[in-house]
Amino acid sequence: xxxxxxxxxxxxxxxxxxxxxxxxxxxxxxxxxxPTMIFATPTKLVSEAGSTVxxxxxxxxxxxxxxxxxxxxxxVHLKRGYPDRLLYRTTMALTVGGVxxxxxxxxxxxxxxxx
Amino acid sequence: xxxxxxxxxxxxPSPWPLxxxxxxxxxxxxxxxxxxxxxxxxxSLGLVLLLLTMYQWWRDIIREGTFQGHHTPPVQKGxxxxxxxxxxxEVFFFLGxxxxxxxxxxxxxxxxxxxxxxxxxxxxNPFEVPLxxxxxxxxxxxxxxxxxxxxxxxxxxxxxxxxxxxILLGFYFTALQAMEYYEAxxxxxxxxxxxxxxxxxxxxxxxxxxxxxxxxxxxLRQMLHHFTSEHHFGFEAAAWYWHFVxxxxxxxxxxxxxxxx
Numbered sequence: 292x293x294x295x296x297x298x299x300x301x302x303x304x305x306x307x308x309x310x311x312x313x314x315x316x317x318x319x320x321x322x323x324x325x326p327t328m329i330f331a332t333p334t335k336l337v338s339e340a341g342s343t344v345x346x347x348x349x350x351x352x353x354x355x356x357x358x359x360x361x362x363x364x365x366x367v368h369l370k371r372g373y374p375d376r377l378l379y380r381t382t383m384a385l386t387v388g389g390v391x392x393x394x395x396x397x398x399x400x401x402x403x404x405x406x
Numbered sequence: 407x408x409x410x411x412x413x414x415x416x417x418x419p420s421p422w423p424l425x426x427x428x429x430x431x432x433x434x435x436x437x438x439x440x441x442x443x444x445x446x447x448x449x450s451l452g453l454v455l456l457l458l459t460m461y462q463w464w465r466d467i468i469r470e471g472t473f474q475g476h477h478t479p480p481v482q483k484g485x486x487x488x489x490x491x492x493x494x495x496e497v498f499f500f501l502g503x504x505x506x507x508x509x510x511x512x513x514x515x516x517x518x519x520x521x522x523x524x525x526x527x528x529x530x531n532p533f534e535v536p537l538x539x540x541x542x543x544x545x546x547x548x549x550x551x552x553x554x555x556x557x558x559x560x561x562x563x564x565x566x567x568x569x570x571x572x573i574l575l576g577f578y579f580t581a582l583q584a585m586e587y588y589e590a591x592x593x594x595x596x597x598x599x600x601x602x603x604x605x606x607x608x609x610x611x612x613x614x615x616x617x618x619x620x621x622x623x624x625x626l627r628q629m630l631h632h633f634t635s636e637h638h639f640g641f642e643a644a645a646w647y648w649h650f651v652x653x654x655x656x657x658x659x660x661x662x663x664x665x666x667x
Contacts, residue, residue: 346563350631352472359473366418367466367474382458383421386428389451393435396448400439 413478415470422463429455464623471640472632482639489643493650496613500654503606504661510598511666518598522666527599528591529667535586536663539579540655546575547652550621550645557628560635569625572648576618583611603662610654617651620644 295306359370369375410416429452436449471477477485511522519525530536549572556565587604594604624641627633633641 347566347629352631355473359469367469368420368462378462382425382455382462385451385455386425389432389455390428393432393448396439397435400442
């Protein structure tokens with residue numbers, strides 16, 4: 292880590308080797324330009340890495356995003372059409388039927404026992 | 407979709423809060439009807455309605471987040487707070503069972519023989535299956551972290567493998583616990599020892615099953631390319647939950663299985 296004196300904060304801050312604060316007045320002979328990047332592995336083209344990208348099924352998310360982002364005013368729980376409507380109507384039928392059945396059962400349960 | 411000048415999610419009207427509330431009504435009333443009239447029809451109807459609501463509500467959240475892009479950074483922040491608060495509430499849920507356990511075991515009443523474990527109770531050896539269970543859960547904590555780093559680095563194959571391994575370890579834990587319950591030399595009816603043991607470890611087991619289900623949903627979503635390296639909060643929530651279950655087990659192991667025996 293190299294430091295330099297910041298004129299703004301009046302404190303020592305981090306610095307590149309060339310800009311570093313040298314109280315002894317000696318400048319170390321350091322390379323001015325940053326070293327070139329070295330990549331650990333040979334870079335692969337997307338076409339070469341095809342098998343790993345497609346591992347276990349293709350990506351259908353972009354198509355689904357296009358489909359679900361169409362502005363047709365249909366709420367999200369019905370947006371897929373028929374299967375959504377079928378499931379929704381089944382659930383609502385059970386909800387309404389269940390409430391009626393529940394109220395009847397509770398009414399019967401609330402009657403005094405006849406002896 | 408109308409243009410909006412903010413990043414918050416304006417939700418569509420949804421029927422699921424209503425169907426969920428009705429399912430709660432049917433299950434609770436159904437429980438009373440079952441106890442009085444020996445009929446489980448109403449309770450089962452409530453359970454079916456609950457499962458239908460859960461499936462469709464969470465399906466819609468996936469649609470909103472992954473397909474419609476409503477889970478913007480401020481929305482994700484809200485989801486994070488929500489999950490943190492939920493897990494905090496779960497911590498206090500388990501705190502109650504630990505309180506009951508320590509209340510009973512730190513000052514055992516004369517009825518228990520003035521000792522813990524109570525007179526006549528043969529406990530499970532903490533260095534047999536329970537220690538293996540501890541190792542299994544700790545290992546699953548490692549594999550779920552491996553899965554998280556794989557997702558963050560876009561290593562699809564490794565993410566799928568490590569997530570599968572985590573789920574398998576979860577099911578292995580559940581299987582071992584089931585065997586341990588079957589072999590246990592005491593029952594839930596064996597006084598306060600049996601009650602505190604089976605209620606605490608039983609609710610923990612239920613949470614392991616819920617966590618495994620949550621991770622299985624994440625595995626399916628990972629297969630379907632739902633998670634990106636930057637945006638995968640569904641997985642993160644599952645991982646948080648899994649770590650929570652893991653930590654609860656460590657407390658159960660140290661308190662009930664080891665110190666309590």
